[in-house]
Amino acid sequence: MSPELSRLGHVALEVPDLEASLRFYRDSVGLEEVEREGDTAYLRAVEEFDHHSLRLRESGSAGVDHIGWQTEDQQSIDGFAERLRDQGIDVARVEAGEERGQGEAIRFQVPHGHEFEIYHEMEKPDPPKERRSKLKNKSYISAETSSIAPLRVDHVQIWDTDAFEAAEWMQETLGLSVMEYYDQKDGSRWGTFLSASKNKIEAAVIQGESDDDCPGLHHIAFTSESAEDLFNAADTMNERGYPIDGLGQHSISRGKFLYVRDDSSGHRVEFNVRGYLVFDPNWEPIAWQEGDLDDRQWIGEIRGLDTVKYN
């Protein structure tokens, strides 16, 4: 049987000042710190049961360590490893527990330079009793964290100097589905929007301008509940002095967004509200041509057109 991914699972980032970044991700964004081990912190969102959806490690400079994808089953790990080696890609084994809470995994660099991890098992530690939600279908009491705490990891946006090929590789080798894509007037692909789950996007692969930003990570998105939450999050970030890089709604994916930045590391977070789900077994990728959207590729504002690169 073919190996299969089930979803985007987590992202591992490097930050120059762990305490400063925890003030952002934990105290302001509202992720929960599940475990700390030396210079590494593991966080998850209030609705998540898995050990972490974000790993932060203190390092000399900001960077992206890897983007983690969870497989449908254990044997898919070997299946992907074999498929990657057939392409001549170096596949590194990661022992169970090397990344805390996680079973055995593989790491590799995709042809265009993005660093991915593939794993299946992830512990589901119970929150501390005083923060455990009474609702069994949710991990944490939202009211005990930041008032703007998002629910779960939603997607990543990555930039590549050849976004078309990178996305095609992810589709063919990793089996991600293309939900939407956007082509420019010269026929080149500006962006491909892929997903391993039924979420409208788990990886947006965007055409970057230069090696300065590619391959790189533009942002990690977490799911928020409502448009009100976006304004509340903007208010919180503004009060605490974190830069706001945009507020509005994308036409592609229909997600409403707020972009904010951890100024100590430069990593960007999107609070993302809704968009659609693809339960349709006969979904045809939505094909946009430049001009289709006039000047409405989004409403509102986006600024901050740069990425953090892989270390």
Added chain:
Amino acid sequence: MSPELSRLGHVALEVPDLEASLRFYRDSVGLEEVEREGDTAYLRAVEEFDHHSLRLRESGSAGVDHIGWQTEDQQSIDGFAERLRDQGIDVARVEAGEERGQGEAIRFQVPHGHEFEIYHEMEKPDPPKERRSKLKNKSYISAETSSIAPLRVDHVQIWDTDAFEAAEWMQETLGLSVMEYYDQKDGSRWGTFLSASKNKIEAAVIQGESDDDCPGLHHIAFTSESAEDLFNAADTMNERGYPIDGLGQHSISRGKFLYVRDDSSGHRVEFNVRGYLVFDPNWEPIAWQEGDLDDRQWIGEIRGLDTVKYN
């Protein structure tokens, strides 16, 4: 390979007065009428591309004709047919187009009396030009329909005098996943919450009291965007004189709800907001015991504890 369902697709209802029911479902709830053929109308929601998620047929009395499940692929239809016949269940073939827009299908009565249909193909007709959304990832201009138009079909709630066995059958024979269940103090199962997709529920199977209501359909839920929409929908229904059967939030599934009723037929609609998604490949069903939720199985109000039965 095992046959596989991908999602709850549509529900076919019988109503005593088609025009009256269209005033409810189309003009008030805000579903779009895609096609009319004699005494039968086909409707879908503003985000849906498939031909219909609701079929209404005028009949002597209100009833439920069938609940339709879409398969992951074409061959799954035969796979399920074989599995059902192995259990001694009568399987009726439905020719392509017999239900408008739909490919070939099978219909059958599950052991506890619910009438199900299994199909794979469904046409995706384009909306009339003046109602077609500019956004290619959405069918209709929301503003051209009712102001409270929901996005897509979300789930059904069905009642059974043996809810445990009915749910177990759906799990074992149809391959639905159990997301949550709720057991009473005497050990009996009050409700099982199943899904073919990654939605938190597609079929809630609830223990009914008597044959008067079992097997029967309590409501069809459609997805709305926000809590504000629930209040707007309540306002609309109140202005138009349709009965409101509840407003609040379920603890199970965490969906926020508004229940309203088509008074001409007695069929009930839920406007449902959010709840969670299950992209986790290692999801363990959430097990509730009576008492876990104290008196908070929901907040707010639910009334209207009856169903419409299958004809």
Added chain:
Amino acid sequence: MSPELSRLGHVALEVPDLEASLRFYRDSVGLEEVEREGDTAYLRAVEEFDHHSLRLRESGSAGVDHIGWQTEDQQSIDGFAERLRDQGIDVARVEAGEERGQGEAIRFQVPHGHEFEIYHEMEKPDPPKERRSKLKNKSYISAETSSIAPLRVDHVQIWDTDAFEAAEWMQETLGLSVMEYYDQKDGSRWGTFLSASKNKIEAAVIQGESDDDCPGLHHIAFTSESAEDLFNAADTMNERGYPIDGLGQHSISRGKFLYVRDDSSGHRVEFNVRGYLVFDPNWEPIAWQEGDLDDRQWIGEIRGLDTVKYN
């Protein structure tokens, strides 16, 4: 010139366990504690500049000490005192600072037993620097308090065995405007909805059944921003074990509501969202007759039909 009230200013409550009540009002509802003096705590909401909108004092049992109305100017205090004495009502002088932050005031019992205070001056202390909003038109950083923190005091609901006369007295003697009223089929008045400001209600005067609940205070309402906030507040209260006494929308005033209760004292709080404003100089009171609203005097649920009486 006639003395004039400008708004409902604050409510002074007695509670059997101050720390327990602070866990409710401050830590859960999200009011800010401005000052503590012995067994008395002063609180205000995140948008309020005045010293307090709620005073809590530990006492042998739960009770209401007084409801405070702020005048348009300083001389209105004497104007009202004179008017009250002309009616034979005992008027007690309250020295400046006796109630912390407040200038000189008068207190009195209205003919039907409610205890009112009238004052004009109230200090506007700045919040501690680390909680001071960067927005000069708001006091506190919302994100530093409870995630469901309401914005300002909205109204009180008081019960009286002769609600008609009590409301008429408040209109004639205190100059409150009648925004709406509701008459029963027998011609008796069930409720009068009055305001000194332009808010849709500042005092709802409701017909009570017996001296057990009259004269008494059913709830204090604070203003929340959105329907989402009501569900968030319900979630917070549910997690922390505070009783929820209703969720829905009133037809009178059109305010959306969540009722919750401080179980240590029995005092009830309403989170209230919107409703209308009366800037119209020619507003005619909205006159409801029993039956006008069918069964829709509100949608959703209200329970908890009792009050806390004046001490």
Added chain:
Amino acid sequence: MSPELSRLGHVALEVPDLEASLRFYRDSVGLEEVEREGDTAYLRAVEEFDHHSLRLRESGSAGVDHIGWQTEDQQSIDGFAERLRDQGIDVARVEAGEERGQGEAIRFQVPHGHEFEIYHEMEKPDPPKERRSKLKNKSYISAETSSIAPLRVDHVQIWDTDAFEAAEWMQETLGLSVMEYYDQKDGSRWGTFLSASKNKIEAAVIQGESDDDCPGLHHIAFTSESAEDLFNAADTMNERGYPIDGLGQHSISRGKFLYVRDDSSGHRVEFNVRGYLVFDPNWEPIAWQEGDLDDRQWIGEIRGLDTVKYN
């Protein structure tokens, strides 16, 4: 007694194509057309009882005819007339009914060129039966109009080459209260935010660059209920091809906004959500200095920095 204004009442605009503008204001924004008389249409919002808050008249070119302020009582009209004449300002009498639904009024040009009207009486026509809300405290069934219909007129933003003097004149002669103001580093006033009612703004007087835009009207704001509504309104405008000139939240006034434009006339509408109310009798104007807000005078986007001038 001093003459007194109670609120901003209506705005009278000139438009080159009445039918095109009605498609915008009535069919898309969701105002109700109350009356048509020749080339003039009168509109109001779903919560308003007064005859109109917007008058549209077809004219050779787009322009602003006048901004209408309602007085607290009838005699204030003469009071203001006298005060204006004492300043040497020409005061024109408008007969009752000359502007439909309105009692007698005066019109005049303020020293800086804005055209104002002052009136007291305005009819309160009942909506047609099929559009009359069951809720007596509201005029129209929201669901019968556009799905994004705002509730009431909120404020106007006007530009002046001497915004300080224009605002000071409005404060001193018309008795408007200053809620906030914003001073630039060179000491000049960029904007003054005034109100006759208790709303956070009824007239924002902004420093314009040149006579090309001054004196002129930048936008009329109508009140919407929630942040969700702003996104819904943006969606509607996008679908119908109307230009969107911004989405976000102001720091001054704290109102959330969406700016859209009637492309046939160039007139701009703001959908405005919340902000605060000033019931405090001792409110001190909020004084902003350039730099206080860093780059956060608003979050989100504003474009479209031009006005429509008075004809």
